Every structure is written in structure tokens, then in C-alpha cells.
Amino acid sequence: MRYFSLSKAFMAILSRDLLLALRRRSEVVNPLLFFVIVVTLFPLAISPSQAVLQTLAPGIIWVAALLSTLLSLERMFRSDFEDGSLEQLLLSPCPPTVVVLAKVLAHWLVSGLPLLLIAPLLGVFLALPTAAIPTLLFTLALGTPVLSLVGAIGVALTVGLRRGGALLSLLVLPLYLPVLIFAANAVAASADGLAVTGQLYFLGGLLLLSCSLAPLAAAAALKISIH
């Protein structure tokens, strides 16, 4: 007999999900390309003038990040639900909250982190002042994990439904509003040379809150969904 190791199970789920992402590259690349394309649509549709773009840039980048996250959310539990792996995960001695945390982390590494890496380039493209770029990165670093965590609750609730996609966006987007407001506001304020510590603290608070509560909620929702 050996004791069940939580960290080993966590790492096993995390590395399995990363390996799966590596083997289904298109699912990973599509939301990222979507992010880039949505951002590039704005200068074409509104105006290429730097003054206009500069004021819109924080909002555009953050709305595009939200939509691109939404596009990749379903991947978190859908295929596991369909092929029966989710049942196996929930029947295993590993607590469901740990399963959720590992899968959320894998989701963020695969779809949140790439947004972070490509956002500075898009910031420059939208004429965002260089001074605001570090703030943009900070808000994305604090905000995108919240998107993955809160999204996990939505996916866990809708994964048992045959066409849960539209419901998922209706459920999750309103919950993303606080992140959107504080993040876009912080980037806009720093572009104007104002202090942004307040907004960043709020985002940090949201991250801690969702880190501690979302896994519990998502785990409970998953149990209902596989019922």
C-alpha cells in the first residue's frame, strides 16, 4: 500500500493536458489567431488614426482576449466528458477540486499565456504608448487566470448539455465584467500617465478570490453534470 500523492496526481493531470494540447495544435492556435485577427479588424473598420486607436486600444485588446478565452474554454472539460475520462477522474481518489485546478492551470498555460506573449506586439500595432505596455502585461497576467478559473465554472455547468456553447457565453461573459472594467481602465490610465496600483490590487484580489472559490464551484458543477 502506498499513500495517494496529491502533487503527483496534480502533475499527472497537468502534464497529460499539456501533452494533449501539443498533439492537437490547431485547437491551441485557433483562439490565438482569432485574438490577433479581431484586434487587427478595428483599425480597418474604425480608423487608422493613431489618436483614435490609442484611446480604443486597451478596450479592444481586452475584449478580444475575453472572446478568445471564451473560444478555448470548452476544451477544458468537453472532450474528457465525451470520452468518459471525466468520470474516471472524478472516481479516482484525487479530490475533484485538485482535478479542476490542474485542468485550469493547463488551460491557462495553453491559452492565457500565449495572449500575454503576443499582446505587446498588438499594443504597439494599436499605437498604445510604450509606458502602458507593462501595465497591459500586468493586467493580462492577473486577469487571464481569472478568466480561466471563472470559465471553468461555466464549462462545468454546461458540459452535460448537448449544445452548451451559446449558454456558456451568456453565463460566463457577465462574470468577466469586473476583470474587463478594471483591466481596461488600468491600461487606459497608465497610457495617460496616471497611477494604476488601485486597479491592479483589485485584479489581484479577484484572482485570489477566484483561485479559492472557483475550483470548489466547478467541482460541484462537474458532479451535477456527470449525474
Next chain:
Amino acid sequence: MLRTIDLGCERGDRILFSGLNLQLNAGEILQIHGANGCGKTTLLRTLCGLTRPATGKIFWQDLDIRDDESTFSEDVIHIGHHDGIKHELSAAENLHFALALSATTPEFDVTQALAHFGLTAQTHLPAYVLSAGQRRRVALSRLLLNNARLWVLDEPFTALDKDSIGVMEDMLHQHASKGGCVVITSHHSIPLAPDIHRELQLGT
């Protein structure tokens, strides 16, 4: 070891069965019979704790499985209609993952478990190139990588060839002789000694 009291299950608003009192002792194999849609799968899912029963209670070693989820989850293994196999991963990768999530040190390792089911040549092939029967065998190999005492098997013989059916039947015998319990649904008649073979007819 496994006991149910007044167990009842519903699917949607339909009552599938109610008032089911079961007692399964160590070393016994319970085969559940019944027409399609009579609730065999629901009963199995309820017994392993995936679905909440509408009424009644389930006890594993005299403890309610709802009260003691973590101990029970180390003691039960469920192989359902879906194989729980990731198509992008190889047979060995799938089993290594299953092993990482179990709490015990089994007698078999991944290579031996696959060899037991005659899948040595398929060890490193991605599961999407395997046939349905081969994937089923990979899923059933998980039974060897686990020391769970309660096996809950939903139609394990589906898609298996003659040889694998033999292997699976031997595994059932061995598990029972080691004092394990099996709850199984199958339309296939399993050759078992009458003293360990219990049968339940659902939907009458």
C-alpha cells in the same frame, strides 16, 4: 461487502426501479440482467457513486459511500460504456496516467498489463489507430493496474474477440478468488461457479 438498502433510481422523471435490497459478499460476482433501458447502467453508475440514488443508501463495508467518499474511491473501479481512453495518447500513456491517479501499487506494470491483453505490439501506437476492441482491451487493462476490490463493469465483453473474452473471464475468476467483488452487466453468459455467481433480473 457491498450492500444496498431500499435503493431506487430515476432517469428523468421515470422511475427505473425501487426498493432494491442487495447484499454482495467478498468473492462474489453479481451479474445484472434486464432488457435495454431497464436501468442496468444507471444502477452501476449509482453503485460506484457517479449518480445519486433517488432513494435508499449504499454501504461499502458497512460505511455509507456518501459519508466516506475518499476510502470508497480507492476501492472501486468502474469501466463504463465509454472507454475513458484519450485518442491522441498511446495505449501506454493512457495507462500511465490511470496509474498515476490510483492509490495503490499493483502487481502489474503498464507493459505487463498490456501484454496480458495481447497488446504488446500496440503499446506505443496512438489510441485513434486502434480498433474498438483494442481500445476496449486498453480500458480493461486498467483493472490490472489497480488494487480496487470492487469492480463495476458495464458490458465489458462488448467488441472483444474470443481470446480476450477468455482473458477477461479468467480475470473475473481470479479477482473473485482473491476476495474481490464484481458487479457486471453482460448479455453474454459468463461461465462461473454457481457458489460465487449471483444474478439479478431488473425490470420485472
